[in-house]
Amino acid sequence: MDFKLSDQQREFQQAARRFAQQELVAVAKDCERTSDPVPDEVRRRMGELGFLGINIPQAYGGLGAGKVDALVVLEELAKVSAAVAFPVFEANCGPAQTLLYFAPEWLKQRVLPRVCSGEMMVSVSMSEPDVGTAMTELKTRAVIKGDRLVINGVKRWCSGAGHAQGYVLYCRLADKPGAAGVGAVYLEKDAPGMSFGKPENFMGVRGFHNAEIYLDDVEVPVENIIVPAGGVKDLMRSFNMERLGNSTCALGIAASALEVALAYTQERQQFGKPLVDFQAVQLRLAEMKIDVEAARLLIHRAAQGAEDGLPSLLDTSVAKCFANEAVRRVVANGAQVMGAVGYSKDYPMEQKMRDAWVWGIGGGHIDLQKVNITGELVGRRFSQR
Ligand SMILES: Cc1cc2nc3c(=O)[nH]c(=O)nc-3n(C[C@H](O)[C@H](O)[C@H](O)COP(=O)(O)OP(=O)(O)OC[C@H]3O[C@@H](n4cnc5c(N)ncnc54)[C@H](O)[C@@H]3O)c2cc1C
Numbered sequence: 001m002d003f004k005l006s007d008q009q010r011e012f013q014q015a016a017r018r019f020a021q022q023e024l025v026a027v028a029k030d031c032e033r034t035s036d037p038v039p040d041e042v043r044r045r046m047g048e049l050g051f052l053g054i055n056i057p058q059a060y061g062g063l064g065a066g067k068v069d070a071l072v073v074l075e076e077l078a079k080v081s082a083a084v085a086f087p088v089f090e091a092n093c094g095p096a097q098t099l100l101y102f103a104p105e106w107l108k109q110r111v112l113p114r115v116c117s118g119e120m121m122v123s124v125s126m127s128e129p130d131v132g133t134a135m136t137e138l139k140t141r142a143v144i145k146g147d148r149l150v151i152n153g154v155k156r157w158c159s160g161a162g163h164a165q166g167y168v169l170y171c172r173l174a175d176k177p178g179a180a181g182v183g184a185v186y187l188e189k190d191a192p193g194m195s196f197g198k199p200e201n202f203m204g205v206r207g208f209h210n211a212e213i214y215l216d217d218v219e220v221p222v223e224n225i226i227v228p229a230g231g232v233k234d235l236m237r238s239f240n241m242e243r244l245g246n247s248t249c250a251l252g253i254a255a256s257a258l259e260v261a262l263a264y265t266q267e268r269q270q271f272g273k274p275l276v277d278f279q280a281v282q283l284r285l286a287e288m289k290i291d292v293e294a295a296r297l298l299i300h301r302a303a304q305g306a307e308d309g310l311p312s313l314l315d316t317s318v319a320k321c322f323a324n325e326a327v328r329r330v331v332a333n334g335a336q337v338m339g340a341v342g343y344s345k346d347y348p349m350e351q352k353m354r355d356a357w358v359w360g361i362g363g364g365h366i367d368l369q370k371v372n373i374t375g376e377l378v379g380r381r382f383s384q385r
Pocket residue numbers: 123124125126127131132133134156157158159160202205208210358361362363364365367368371384
């Protein structure tokens with residue numbers, strides 16, 4: 001057991017920190033002001049630096065390093081903002097990983113090198129207007145007609161919708177009820193019949209570019225099937241990596257909130273001494289530190305435990321629940337010790353508070369993850385029906 005980062009992981013961390021602090025701070029401000037996603041040229045720069053394929057094998061244009069290496073980089077970018085971390089999240093943890101583990105070889109060859117270089121980004125589209133937690137009740141239907149798939153339906157909340165060039169689309173691939181009919185298909189943005197709604201107006205994570213997707217007789221070859229009907233188990237296995245990405249974004253926000261609060265409470269004086277000299281402030285800072293360290297350890301344990309495969313449901317769910325709840329506590333403590341400055345849009349804590357909330361909603365919300373944890377403890381899944 002070794003709780004220290006390896007030399008290689010430390011090098012990744014330093015390179016990511018340098019890049020994030022020098023090149024992404026201004027980009028993050030623009031994303032926050034405009035709600036626009038990271039510009040294509042910045043994503044290409046991330047690709048040049050290798051950050052879009054850290055844990056993707058070299059055969060597909062990546063660096064072939066490990067999951068912890070990728071998460072260390074993601075944390076550094078998430079410290080600047082969730083918006084600038086998003087392309088690295090999607091490539092190293094999100095739908096690109098579903099393609100890596102489950103797509104046919106031709107599709108991996110076609111998409112992954114372009115993801116790694118930053119030429120394109122892939123988003124994941126599961127949610128629908130009537131389907132959130134109950135993912136196995138998807139209505140979007142892909143009908144197999146000879147060597148073609150004809151897809152109809154409406155998807156909702158997709159991060160990167162209309163901006164990403166590729167989509168891992170969860171849909172119904174057979175007329176079978178529940179999970180037995182659900183699989184996933186790969187689509188590209190320019191597919192005839194595919195269109196996008198206006199961007200959602202979320203409280204935080206401005207720059208994620210969420211929107212509805214309308215699929216109106218969209219046709220793609222059957223070879224675009226990533227996971228056939230009944231393959232939800234595989235989709236959820238790769239989704240555990242997405243959950244560690246989600247947890248790491250929460251961690252990055254929490255770690256940066258601690259940095260901001262530490263600096264401010266040492267500089268700001270009341271009653272003739274720095275805020276940090278008051279014991280109540282010391283306790284809040286200590287609680288923030290405990291949350292950050294514990295979240296990081298749980299995330300890295302889940303990633304390390306996966307070795308060359310995918311992380312386990314139990315380790316991932318434990319890490320995600322903790323990190324998702326920890327970041328909400330950390331930003332609340334951070335805002336409290338900063339007083340009015342913590343509440344002002346002219347200072348960084350306010351955005352961190354808004355960006356902190358969502359991680360416990362997406363990627364399998366906290367409450368369902370807890371149900372999953374107990375399910376793993378007793379060795380059975382609890383039906384939600
Ligand atoms: C910023 C953001 C980005 C997103 N990005 C994407 C994306 O890229 N792709 C995508 O497909 N979707 C995305 N989503 C959607 C996200 O995946 C869903 O919000 C999530 O799956 C929950 O679904 P819902 O919001 O419909 O909540 P509902 O399913 O309506 O549930 C609401 C609440 O009810 C409770 N609840 C529901 N069911 C249960 C249960 N069985 N057990 C216990 N409690 C329960 C929980 O507290 C839950 O939070 C995004 C959402 C946000 C906010």
